[in-house]
Each structure stands twice: as structure tokens, then as C-alpha cells.
Amino acid sequence: xxxxxxxxxxxxxxxxxxxxxxxxxxxxxxxxxxxxxxxxxxxxxxxxxxxxxxxxxxxxxxxxxxxxxxxxxxxxxxxxxxxxxxxxxxxxxxxxxxxxxxxxxxxxxxxxxxxxxxxxxxxxxxxxxxxxxxxxxxxxxxxxxxxxxxxxxxxxxxxxxxxxxxxxxxxxxxxxxxxxxxxxxxxxxxxxxxxxxxxxxxxxxxxxxxxxxxxxxxxxxxxxxxxxxxxxxxxxxxxxxxxxxxxxxxxxxxxxxxxxxxxxxxxxxxxxxxxxxxxxxxxxxxxxxxxxxxxxxxxxxxxxxxxxxxxxxxxxxxxxxxxxxxxxxxxxxxxxxxxxxxxxxxxxxxxxxxxxxxxxxxxxxxxxxxxxxxxxxxxxxxxxxxxxxxxxxxxxxxxxxxxxxxxxxxxxxxxxxxxxxxxxxxxxxxxxxx
Numbered sequence: 001x002x003x004x005x006x007x008x009x010x011x012x013x014x015x016x017x018x019x020x021x022x023x024x025x026x027x028x029x030x031x032x033x034x035x036x037x038x039x040x041x042x043x044x045x046x047x048x049x050x051x052x053x054x055x056x057x058x059x060x061x062x063x064x065x066x067x068x069x070x071x072x073x074x075x076x077x078x079x080x081x082x083x084x085x086x087x088x089x090x091x092x093x094x095x096x097x098x099x100x101x102x103x104x105x106x107x108x109x110x111x112x113x114x115x116x117x118x119x120x121x122x123x124x125x126x127x128x129x130x131x132x133x134x135x136x137x138x139x140x141x142x143x144x145x146x147x148x149x150x151x152x153x154x155x156x157x158x159x160x161x162x163x164x165x166x167x168x169x170x171x172x173x174x175x176x177x178x179x180x181x182x183x184x185x186x187x188x189x190x191x192x193x194x195x196x197x198x199x200x201x202x203x204x205x206x207x208x209x210x211x212x213x214x215x216x217x218x219x220x221x222x223x224x225x226x227x228x229x230x231x232x233x234x235x236x237x238x239x240x241x242x243x244x245x246x247x248x249x250x251x252x253x254x255x256x257x258x259x260x261x262x263x264x265x266x267x268x269x270x271x272x273x274x275x276x277x278x279x280x281x282x283x284x285x286x287x288x289x290x291x292x293x294x295x296x297x298x299x300x301x302x303x304x305x306x307x308x309x310x311x312x313x314x315x316x317x318x319x320x321x322x323x324x325x326x327x328x329x330x331x332x333x334x335x336x337x338x339x340x341x342x343x344x345x346x347x348x349x350x351x352x353x354x355x356x357x358x359x360x361x362x363x364x365x366x367x368x369x370x371x372x373x374x375x376x377x378x379x380x381x382x383x384x385x386x387x388x389x390x391x392x393x394x395x396x397x398x399x400x401x402x403x404x405x406x407x408x409x410x411x412x413x414x415x416x417x418x419x420x421x422x423x424x425x426x427x428x429x430x431x432x433x434x
Contacts, residue, residue, distance in 0.1 A: 026272040027262050028377040029279055032331050034101040035356075035376065036282045039327035041096050043289070043320050047089060050316050054301060055082045063309040074304075077146055081300055084139045088293070095132045098125050099282050102275060104264050112259055112266040117274035125274075126240030129281045133234050134207060136288055140296035141210045144217060146303055149201035156186045156200060207234050211292075218299070220291030230292075233284045286328050290321040330356055333378040338392045340403030341384045350402055352380055393424045 057063040058078035067074045107115060142151055163171065163183060175183075185199065195202040204210045211230050220226055257268045294317045301317075302310045337352055344350075350362040358375035371380040390406035391398040398409045398420050409417065 025262075025372075025374075025377065026260070026267050026275065027264055028372075028374060029272065029275040030101040030104075031375045032377055033099065033275060033279050033282060035331065036279070036286060036327055037096060037099050037101065039324060040092070040099075040282070040286060040289075043324055044089060044092055044096065046316065046320050047085070047092075050297075050313060050320075051082060051085050051089070053316075054085070054305075054313060057305055057309045057313075058082065063305055065304060065306060068304045074146065074148070076148075077304065080151065081143060081304070084142060085297070088136060088139050091132045091135045092289075095128050095285060098128045099278050102267075102271065104267070107265050107267075109259060109266050112268060115268055115271040116257065117268075117270040121274060122277075123240050123243075125278060125281070126237040129233060129285070130237035130241045132285055133230060133237065133288060136285075136293045137207060137210050137214070137230065140214055140293045141204065143296045143300035144214060146300060147201070149197075149199065150203070153194065153200040153202045156183065157194065159183055160186060207231070214292055214296060218292065218295035220295070223287050223291040226287055226291055229284050230288055233281065237281075283328055283331075286324045290324040294318075294321045331376050331378070333376070334381060335378055336381045336383055338385050338399060338401045339382050340388075340401050341386045343403045344382065344384065348403065352402070354378055354380075391420065393427060397421070398424060 058068075058081070061069040064078065066072065068078055069075060102115065104115070138154065142154060145151075159179070160183065163175070166174075186194075189197050189200070194200055195205060204213045208231050211227050215227050223229075257270060259266050259268065260272070298314050298317050301313045304310075305313070333355070335355060339350060344366055345364075347364050349364070350366070351359050352362055352371075353359040354373040354376060356373060356376040356378070358373055360370070360373060360380075362370060371382070372378065373380070385392060385401050388404060389401065390404045391400055391409060393399075400406060400408050409420070412420070
């Protein structure tokens with residue numbers, strides 16, 4: 001294709017918008033969004049507790065390592081790190097607010113238009129995602145480095161930009177004479193000197209540089225694709241934040257939409273499309289928090305605090321990270337159920353209880369397309385078992401075969417449970433010897 005062919009293809013696609021389609025189960029999406037959103041909100045409360053404990057520890061020299069005690073060169077970081085954490089919490093709260101699940105109560109065919117998602121909605125969501133991903137990576141980088149010149153660069157560049165358009169009242173409220181003097185010294189540097197001077201340094205100037213640098217140190221083995229996920233999210237959200245051609249065209253159309261419906265009521269394709277994007281952003285930010293930001297915070301605490309003070313903070317932060325990973329892993333998983341042979345295709349209703357707690361009664365004629373959890377979106381796979389044994393031994397312990405006339409394993413008397421576990425261990429040992 002030459003330049004004219006390409007511009008012709010672009011002009012056609014930027015003037016003839018295709019019809020939107022709903023490609024996911026909207027009800028499941030809302031449940032998934034609600035689950036992750038709630039989990040993230042709970043983690044914010046836990047992080048507030050960490051901040052309170054760390055702030056108290058930083059006020060006592062007996063809790064600090066030598067180079068961060070009062071009067072030492074790195075003592076200012078005892079004030080800086082709580083400030084950075086408060087900044088992260090503020091941005092996270094905004095993201096939690098923007099990613100709440102849709103409220104469909106009272107929506108009818110006549111009022112379904114209120115669920116339509118337009119430029120404003122996409123722009124606000126994407127801009128918030130851009131802010132949170134940029135902020136957590138930048139803040140994590142500073143906590144990992146704990147370097148005065150690196151922090152000076154980050155703050156002075158921000159101050160320099162802010163000052164250019166700040167009103168007199170804002171400047172009076174925020175700028176002390178010391179800050180004015182510091183900013184004036186910074187402005188004596190040429191742009192080329194900003195990244196490496198006697199007072200400033202920036203070894204990783206771009207978002208991608210920072211991501212690669214951090215992950216090269218914290219090495220989150222549980223999220224091997226995290227670097228690509230974060231870079232893609234940064235680029236995608238930047239397209240909306242900077243009002244790119246494609247994002248504007250995609251979100252600003254005024255075409256009428258087909259009304260879809262489910263058990264909860266009507267909705268529009270743009271509603272589902274928006275929720276799908278919201279879920280993917282939530283998943284990406286949760287990975288960022290658990291596998292990049294929190295490990296950086298752990299390293300900062302371990303550098304600044306004596307072991308007895310750092311250890312409980314590390315334990316709290318690791319618990320927060322594990323809770324976020326668990327929340328993410330419990331969505332859209334794949335689970336296996338053992339079913340007594342002959343029941344599939346019969347007139348029997350099969351209760352399939354997902355790990356999230358929701359039970360789907362798989363009704364005849366047992367349509368395979370219904371083998372999923374309407375709460376968390378996990379898919380179900382059924383394995384037919386011959387005979388009347390009642391239980392199958394798995395790595396998670398004995399599991400009842402659906403359709404067999406036996407109680408659940410946890411409902412058995414303790415002596416029966418112990419006997420069955422002993423048989424399971426014996427069978428496993430015999431298999432290892434064979």
C-alpha cells in the first residue's frame with residue numbers, strides 16, 4: 001500500500017463507524033468488576049493501617065537504621081515516603097470510584113439510555129487509569145531508589161511545570177522561600193542538564209524504562225507478562241488522555257444502539273463494551289499493585305527500618321498482595337466437577353457449586369453453553385465417574401461425586417474423615433512406590 005491507499009483506508013474508517021456489539025456476558029462482567037473493585041477498596045483500608053504504623057516508626061530513631069535517623073543525610077526520606085504513600089492512596093481511591101460496577105436498579109427499556117457510554121465516560125476512566133499506572137510506577141521507582149538526586153529531579157520538574165500557570169494564591173500557599181530558591185537554582189540548569197547535575201539525576205527517564213528497571217529488581221515471577229501489560233495500558237490510556245483521533249472517533253458517535261437484555265434487565269452494547277474495558281483495567285492495576293508497587297514499598301521499609309520494625313510491615317504488605325492475587329485468580333478460572341455416570345443427559349438437575357460460593361443448578365437438557373458461573377465467570381468441566389464409590393481423591397482432598405448418595409466430605413464425622421484421609425495417603429504412597 002502507498003500513502004494514498006493508507007489515507008483512503010483511514011478516512012473511510014474515521015467516517016463510517018461500525019455497529020457496536022456485546023461480546024461478553026454483561027451480568028458476569030458486573031459481578032467480576034464488583035468483586036475486584038471491592039477487593040481493591042479493602043486493600044486501601046489495609047494500606048492506611050500500614051501508613052499509620054510506618055509514620056509512627058519513622059518518628060523514632062530507635063526504629064530507624066543509622067543513615068535515616070535524625071540529622072543523617074537520608075533523614076528527609078522519613079517524611080517523603082509517607083507523603084508518597086498518601087499520594088498513591090489518593091490516586092487509588094479515585095480509581096476505585098471510577099471502576100465501580102454499573103447500577104442497573106430500576107433501569108427499563110425507556111430509561112436504558114442512561115447506561116450509554118460516551119466520550120466523557122471513556123475519557124474519565126482512561127485518564128484515571130493513566131494517572132494510577134503512571135503514579136504507582138513513578139512512586140515505586142522512588143521508593144526503590146531512595147536517592148536524593150532522583151527525587152529532586154522528579155519533584156523539581158513537577159514544581160517547574162506547576163509554577164508556570166499557578167495563581168498567586170496557590171503559589172503563596174505552596175511555595176516557601178526555600179522552595180523558591182531551589183526552583184530558581186533548578187532553572188539555571190539547561191534542559192540537557194536536568195537529568196544529570198549536582199542536584200538532580202534521572203537514570204530511567206521514561207515510563208517503560210522505570211517498569212523494566214523495577215521488575216528487573218523485584219522480579220515478580222507470578223506475573224511474567226506484567227511489563228507488557230503495564231506498557232500497553234499506559235499507551236492505551238494515553239491515547240484517550242491526549243485525545244487521539246481513534247479514541248475520539250470511537251467514543252463520540254451518536255448512533256442509536258440495539259437494546260440487549262438479560263435476567264437483570266436491559267442494557268446497551270456500549271455499556272457492555274465499557275464494562276469489559278473497566279474489568280481489564282482493574283485486573284492490570286491489581287497486578288501492578290501486588291507485583292510491582294508493594295514490593296517496592298517493602299524494600300523501602302527494609303532499608304529504612306531496623307528488622308524488628310520492618311518485619312511486621314513486610315508481613316502486612318505481603319498479605320495485601322496475596323489477597324489481591326487471590327481476588328484476581330478467582331475470576332474466570334476453570335474448575336472440574338466429578339459427576340456420576342449416566343446423569344448427564346438425564347432428567348436430573350445437577351448442582352455445580354463454584355469456588356466463589358455461587359451454585360448453578362444445571363437443568364435438563366444440560367446445555368453445555370450453561371457450564372459457567374454467573375457470579376465469577378469461571379467455566380466448568382465435567383468428568384463422568386463409573387460406580388458408586390462416592391468420592392474422588394484429589395490434591396485438595398476427597399471430593400464428593402455429584403449424584404452419589406453420600407454426604408459432603410466436610411459433613412462426615414471426624415473419625416470417618418480421618419479414615420478416608422488415611423486411605424488417600426496410603427494410595428498416594430503406593431503410587432509413588434510403583
